[in-house]
Amino acid sequence: EKNAVVLGVSPDSAKSHQKFKTKFDLPFTLLVDEDHAIAEAYGVWAEKSMYGKKYMGIERSHFVIDENGKIADAQVKVKPEDSVAKALAMLG
Template sequence: MSLEVGKAAPDFESKDQNGNPVKLSDFRGKKVVLYFYPKDNTPGCTAQACNLRDNYEALQKAGYVVLGVSSDSQKSHQKFIEKQNLPFSLIADEDLTVHKAYGTWVEKSMYGRKHMGTARTTFIIDEKGILEEIIEKVDTKAHTNQILK
């Protein structure tokens, strides 16, 4: 991964689950949890999203805005948010622009077959848009603890 703690987080513009434009620079002055996950409504991704949902108040109290990113469609994100009652926005990065800017679209291997997919990674970005932390070994069931530690 070419991104480094202490450097500026890449700005991006994409769309959320409702088609609204989302820019990282819109969140200057707030801390951002930008988490990349492989797929809506899969076991690990659901566990991760629900952990963030269940601890959302603590994250907000600590000054964080939470944004999830996957290559799923806006419609898929809407269903995931409704089904899991998620209080934060999900970015539909179907063209992989945000993934590529953050180096999270990578070659993966499953059952000996190689394919491209999302590296589950979380970026903690400070109020000035600087990368504060990069969490590459995400604990889906205790992710909030990794963020707030």
């Protein structure tokens, strides 16, 4: 409907992606970023903290990239329940 392509990216393995995609019946491709090069390029590979322990990981985010390959919208630290609505609003 929106003439858009959806891709998911995470540092998890291809096997893990396939299980996740099957479990949640996802209709889009999940890209493997085990060396976190994509996350670093988009500035979302960052230090995180859980129960006082610090570690590196991806900040939950989404990006809308226009037909010219430019970032039209970036939502970093977006709540999962808000992500889709925000992306669709950006697409019009």
